[in-house]
Amino acid sequence: MNARILVVDDDTALAEMIGIVLRTEGFEPSFCADGSGALDAFHETRPDLVLLDLMLPGIDGIEVCTRIRSESGVPIIMLTAKTDTADVVKGLESGADDYMVKPFNPKELLARIRTRLRPASPQSQDQLQIGDLVLDVAGHEVRRGDKRINLTPLEFDLLLTLATKPQQVFTREMLLEQVWGYHYKADTRLVNVHVQRLRAKVEDDPDNPRIVMTVRGVGYRAGAAAAA
């Protein structure tokens, strides 16, 4: 089944062009030209991925992103004409998994989309433990005791990557490559922001993390599995 992709962009020419590129690669694009209609279009088409322009008439992209994120973990890739730190960080904090700065080239766009749509790499184990959390790999679920924790696919990927090799310290660059699919130096803010979002969901005390530990000057590693 072809993956459905919702393109939210007020520039019809660009949206059409992105549609052409996506169709060529076998995706099934649908379009929405403003922020206020974006959520309805999202409900209607139930896309597998959303390409979301940051500057939209009506409701702006960040607000749309926040609303989609509040009801779904579907991958969101932000399209932005701005490289200013504040805008990018705001977009990521509102829940976007990745962002692309205009102008981008089609190969890059397709690579980003494929990374977000790929199924999680097959695991030998069904269940992994990290701190006092249990990861159900097949069911894409995280539980603390009996309580289920809702994570987006990206957050799950991030946690899974760390949990798979609990002994290893992951640099931000390694995480960018394994979770986001970047094979060159990219923006490490992606990692920082998503680690913060992940911690806010899984840590008892985000200021004093036990699951995703910071290794100063290097990167992150998984917290030790609870003895129990």
Added chain:
Amino acid sequence: MTLGQGVSGIRLENWRTWPARAVRSWRRSLQFRTIVVTLALSLFALLISSFYMAITIGNDLFQSRVSQAQQDSARAVESAQNLLDSSSDLGRANSQELMGAAREEIARTASSAMIAGYRAPGQEPSVTGPQDFENVRLKDVVSDEIRRLVQDNPDEQWWQSVSLPTANEGRVPGIVVGSQITLPEGSRWEIYIGFDLSDTEQTLLFVQRTLFIGGLTLLILVGAVAWVIVRLVANPVRVAAETSEQLASGDLEVRIPVKGEDELATLARSFNGMADSLQAQIRELADLSQVQQRFVSDVSHELRTPLTTIRLAGDVLYDQRSEFPPATARTAELLHTQTQRFEVLLADLLEISRYDAGSVQLEIEPHSLVHLAEDSIEGMASLAEQKGSDVRLVAPGGYSDVEIDPRRIRRVVRNLLGNAIEHGEGRPIVITVDSNEQAVALSVRDYGHGMTEADAQRVFDRFWRADPSRKRTIGGTGLGLAIALEDAQLHGGNLEVWSRVGEGSCFRLTLPRVLGGEVTISPLPLPPDDADGLVETADAAREKEVGV
């Protein structure tokens, strides 16, 4: 004891600093200066007037006392003479008694006991006549001069200023008045009467003391008045000075309070008017700057979106160019490359506008400059190979992490290296990294064409090209070095160039170890060690490098 010494020591030290402090106050305080000048001038005027008054009063007092003494003396001598004339006894005993009576008469009339009588010389010595007499206080006081005058002019009265001995060895001012009397027997006598002027001197002293105290009081009063007046004038001036300082330091809201309608109020009003217009203009400029920033942001969005479409379209065509006829295929290629070039140019333009708008923020991450240089060299390796340049890294220092924005500094290094490769004529390129206590530095040295000094000065100008006719391979935008310089300066560092025609160029980037740190000496020399009189070495190095 120790404490006492300590205290006196401190006091002494304070005393020593007084002249310096006075000089500083003189230079820096209008108030101090005005008061000092006022006091000095008043003191001068007071001194002159007091001096004049003291002298006049002294003279008057003396004169009146002298004339009084003369009158007293004349009266006394006259009554004594009358007494003598009215007696007719010529006996010895009688003449002695007569003299005694005359002395008493004189003392009574002149109210002075200081009387001396000498028998005038040049007369027949008389055995029976009275003896010369002299009050102790007049001993050695009557000078020969006055005696001669009295002797020569029997009918006249003479006086002389003298200093009279007192009982306790001291001396007081006085005068001696001399005249002659004649005894009934016919002998002439010089009579001298001393008058003590110490009471007059007392009066004079009192007057002088009064003058001095009055003068001092007046001086203090004048000083106080000057202080009050200067404060009245200088305070508003100081307020104005402080306010303009605040204004200069960026606080545009400050104003001087306007009181009344005098000159100071006019000053305050015109100052406030100036501040108002300054504030208005600065606000206007700030608005302009905001407009500029918004414009940049808008251009950013508005240009980038169609460019993205063009880019996507161009790439789709480019990917299918093998299916097109040759001319169309080439068109697709050109579209592809020129779109990329346009993209880079747009990115550079936006970057430089961001600097102009002052909206650039560093993202500091501790990073090693050597590692960064290694990365950049690796990234440019294929281009260097294409041009045949051998890129060397010499790094005696600079391995430890420093506070930089690695993205920006990597861009600077890539830019310098790219330029070196492009203009390096395929000769070796040496990148040197070193550090000192304050800073790290990286220099990129090529041995290519080089530039004239005039060209080197303009190398950081926007859209400036050393030689417009030269073929360009990297397709730089002409903004690279301008952006690199902004990046370096944003870090608190600097980017400098040395170049000479035929010897190549050297760009040196110096950055403080800690953001905001001070850099006095760059760890690397500029011009490079192999420039200036060391051309042979440079040649040798070049040959050696080429040989390798």
